[in-house]
Amino acid sequence: MSIAQNLLKIKSTLPENVTLVAVSKTKPIPDLMEAYDAGQRIFGENKIQEMAEKWEAMPKDIEWHMIGHVQTNKVKFMGPFVNLIHGVDSSKLLAEINKQAKKNNRIIDCLLQIHIAEEETKFGLDEMELNEILTSKAFEEMKNIRIVGLMGMATFTDNQNQIKKEFTHLKLIFDKLKPLNTNNCQLNTISMGMSGDYKLAIECGSTMVRIGSSIFGGR
Numbered sequence: 001m002s003i004a005q006n007l008l009k010i011k012s013t014l015p016e017n018v019t020l021v022a023v024s025k026t027k028p029i030p031d032l033m034e035a036y037d038a039g040q041r042i043f044g045e046n047k048i049q050e051m052a053e054k055w056e057a058m059p060k061d062i063e064w065h066m067i068g069h070v071q072t073n074k075v076k077f078m079g080p081f082v083n084l085i086h087g088v089d090s091s092k093l094l095a096e097i098n099k100q101a102k103k104n105n106r107i108i109d110c111l112l113q114i115h116i117a118e119e120e121t122k123f124g125l126d127e128m129e130l131n132e133i134l135t136s137k138a139f140e141e142m143k144n145i146r147i148v149g150l151m152g153m154a155t156f157t158d159n160q161n162q163i164k165k166e167f168t169h170l171k172l173i174f175d176k177l178k179p180l181n182t183n184n185c186q187l188n189t190i191s192m193g194m195s196g197d198y199k200l201a202i203e204c205g206s207t208m209v210r211i212g213s214s215i216f217g218g219r
């Protein structure tokens, strides 16, 4: 099947409240354009340099999401255009995003990444660190960012029960925090689910899925 066919097929199965991020990392611009021409307007990349190059080359009505781990010293390269940063996992990084957003006269939406997997290698905050950030004075003063939700990645395993447990855990944290409604924190998004586990993620409450290989083919 073509990229356009893959995309439309997946889109037709998603509930209305679930947003599709087409993860185009490592893929060439003609591949992205095929998805664009089929109607896709949200693309996810995991390297800032690559995302910036694609942003420059492609139509300007695209929303660019940074889904990878972000190094503080590279935030400036996406400050002018990034629409959502999924993997925010420290107050230091938040402070830098706030600084770059201010420089560009923007408010940048962010998701806080929560560590839900068993693997140590995956990035993310635990619940205590999350609460520390959200209740800190420093955070309150960051006027150029908005936390709009949480992001998580499940363990890489075939064990559906374990994945389900991890997604459910993220949903639970989200539900607990949702009432917290401040100027720069209004939670409405749970980013969880990739090609292999997005159906399960949606069953567990995901509102944003990040799908790459099932649309663009293997990498």
Ligand SMILES: *Cc1c(COP(=O)(O)O)cnc(C)c1O
Binding pocket: 023, 025, 046, 067, 068, 153, 193, 194, 195, 196, 210, 211, 212, 213, 214
């Ligand atoms: C690559 C990537 C995806 C997409 O993975 P697929 O298995 O190709 O769908 C989703 N989220 C993150 C954070 C990624 O790095």
